[in-house]
Amino acid sequence: MKKLIILFLLFCSVAFAQKPDGKKVFQTYCWGCHHQTAMAFGPPFSQIADKRTKEEIMAYIASPLSLYKQFGYKRSVMTQLKLSADELDAVSDYILSYKGKK
Numbered sequence: 344m345k346k347l348i349i350l351f352l353l354f355c356s357v358a359f360a361q362k363p364d365g366k367k368v369f370q371t372y373c374w375g376c377h378h379q380t381a382m383a384f385g386p387p388f389s390q391i392a393d394k395r396t397k398e399e400i401m402a403y404i405a406s407p408l409s410l411y412k413q414f415g416y417k418r419s420v421m422t423q424l425k426l427s428a429d430e431l432d433a434v435s436d437y438i439l440s441y442k443g444k445k
Contacts, residue, residue, distance in 0.1 A: 362429055362432070362433055363427075363429050363430045363433040364433060365433035365434045365435075365436050365437025365438075365440075366437055368426070368430045368433050368434040368437070369388075369434055369437055369438075372424050372426065372434070373434065376421070376422075377391075379441055379444075380441065380444055380445060385421065387441070388437070388438045388441040389441040389442070389443075389444045389445060391438055391441075392438050392439045392440070392441045392442035392443075392444075393442055393443065397435050397436070397439055399414075400435045400438055400439070401431050401432070401435045403421070404421075404424060404426065404431055404434065404435070405426075405431060406423075407420045407421035407422070407423060408420050408423065
């Protein structure tokens with residue numbers, strides 16, 4: 344019985360685990376250099392979303408030093424962020440939510 348309860352609680356914790364909020368990830372890690380629709384130090388999310396796929400956004404955030412020249416950026420490379428896979432997925436979705444917004 345005790346094992347069954349433990350298994351049930353473990354299942355519930357996994358089943359109800361929430362994906363991080365992309366906006367909160369943005370506010371924590373990205374806002375200093377990027378804004379949603381206005382140019383800051385880095386390009387706005389609306390511009391990124393119009394140019395890049397989700398896979399490209401995730402790859403660049405995960406390893407900016409290895410991709411900035413391929414993406415045509417001439418300025419200093421973006422700061423290397425230590426995001427979990429869930430945070431990376433959430434912030435990428437948040438960036439893409441600005442596709443087509445000026």
